[in-house]
Amino acid sequence: MRNDFMIGNGKGHSKDALVRQQPGLRRRLTHQQLSNLYADNRIIQNIIDIPAEDMTRSWFTLKMKDETLKNNIMSKLRDLKAKEAFEKMRTFERLRGDGFISLGVTQSTAFNLSDKLDETKLKKLDYIHAFSGMKVEDFILNEDMFSLNYGQVEMFKMNRRSKIGEQIAGVSQDQVHASRVIHDQTRRLEDEYRGQPLLEPLYDIITILDTSLWSVGQMLYDFAFKVYKSDGIENMSSEEKSELGMLMDYMFRTEALAIIGTSEELKKEGTPIGGIKELLDYVWEMLAGAARMPKSVIKGQEAGTITGAQYDVMNYYSRIAAQQENEMRPHLERLIRLLLWSSDELGGSIDPATIEWELKFNPLWEVDSKTDAEIRKIVAETDNIYITNGVIMADEVRETRFGSSGLTNVLKFTGDDADIEKMALEVYRAYKGRGKDA
Structure with a gap:
């Protein structure tokens, strides 16, 4: 049995569900419900996993004058x-939020x-572990x-427990200062402190x-079903x-020939499917819009590849690039600063403010071969x-x-800053040359 999703759970009533449905009734999902949703649906896994993969897939390039120091930092990462x-x-x-x-x-x-992490007393960054809320x-x-x-x-009050549920030996408290973790949170309501899981507003869709x-x-399953008509059915x-x-279900699935009387009738009925494509497209459009x-x-399109006129995919990668700059960059820069401060990591403690360095994210996408040829x-x-x-x-x-x-070493257009600057420079040179001729 499958119930109408609008019935119950605050979304309606068993009678007249559409009339009684009200928007704005928030559904809060427990961690177990989130786990079940994620484990049960591959589309949900794509919505959760793909943007995270895209944000880190191309990684970044560290720019600084000291090449040895740069290589050591990247090696440590x-x-x-x-x-x-x-x-x-x-x-x-x-x-999880x-x-x-x-x-x-x-x-x-x-x-x-x-205790607050004192960067000036750092000796070594031994490990980093990702975990959820x-x-x-x-x-x-x-x-x-x-x-x-x-x-x-x-402070964060952490649940630092061993596998068998016992508190870790020697730990007298489980409060951890915020400076000792990197915290990623992008969706938080004004009156709450925890982030909102992405699946909560997506639940209905x-x-x-x-x-x-x-x-x-x-x-x-019922695309084509058979109807058997006989006077003898009434007395059964x-x-x-x-x-x-x-x-008959078994015979009509395994045999292509049916033998019936003159007063009996056997016919095949088909399931009408007109308009189904439009309805399914609407569902996909709503899901894509809500998930952005x-x-x-x-x-599951091939990551990082754009075909001609895929402006929506280009906008998606532009959004990912903005998230890299606004949300991931501060965390990465802090991790690099910790490595520079550590006295036993890179040949001695280095004040990050005394050297010039820049973190530049690598291009996220490139066009496919056909579009590149065009x-x-x-x-x-x-x-x-x-x-x-x-000119x-x-x-x-x-x-x-x-x-x-020669032609063999010409790279594909990737849409990164270097390509754009190169194109702009060529246009400027052409413009200046035309002015001289005039």
Whole structure:
């Protein structure tokens, strides 16, 4: 039995569900319900996992003058498995509302986890572990509106338990200072301290998607059914009708020939499917809009590849790039600063403020081969117009497009800052050249 999703759970009444349905009745999901939803539906897993994978897939490039120091930092991040940890943290944030990374450090002095992390006393960053809000029992916030840190979390009450449920030996308290973890939270209501799981506002749409999947399955199962008409049916008992139904169901599935009397009738009825595509498209559009992900990405399009006219996918990657800048960059920069402060990590403690360094995220996407060829054709036609009108010489075009290494080493257009700047520079040079000719 499958009940109408609008009935019960605050969404309606067993009678007249549509009339009694009211918007704005929030549904709160427990951690167990979130786990069940995630484990049961691959589409939900895509909605949770794919943006987290995209945010960390291309990773970043660290720019600084000291190449040795840069290589040592990147090597240490690989040893810490920072890329995997940040991906898991964002996955937990989308699924549970809060994602965390614990900072396992060695300091020159004894400390408790409830003490603020003193960066000047760092010796080594030993490990980092990603975990979710399930491990956090409570958030202790600064509620003093005249404090500089008003509204910020000062302590986390952690559930630090062993596998068998016993408290870790030697641990007298489970309060952890906020400076000893990296906390990822992007959806928090004003009067709450925990982040909102992404699946809470998506719940109704996911339910409709599940209902549509079940409905399509039922239509496929009953896509064509047979009707047997006979006068003898009226005098049969319920048991005889059931036995006849099972026999005929078996025979009509395994035999292509039916032998019936002149007064009997056997015909096949089909299930009407007109308008089904439009309804299913509507469900997908609603899900894509609510998740802020294109349908092609939710369905598993190859990561980082864009075909022609996929403006929705380009907008998606632009949104991911914005999240990298606004949400992931501060966490990554803090991790790098901790490595620089550590006296036993990179050949001695380094004050991050005394050196020039920059974290630059690598491009998230590139066009497919067909679209890249179309772009090259347009560029070639543009170059031909410039040459024909004397804006630029053929030798200059050859050097600009292909350099000294020929066509084989020409890279695909990736849409990153370097490509855009290069195109802008070429347009500027052409404009200046045209002005001289004039």
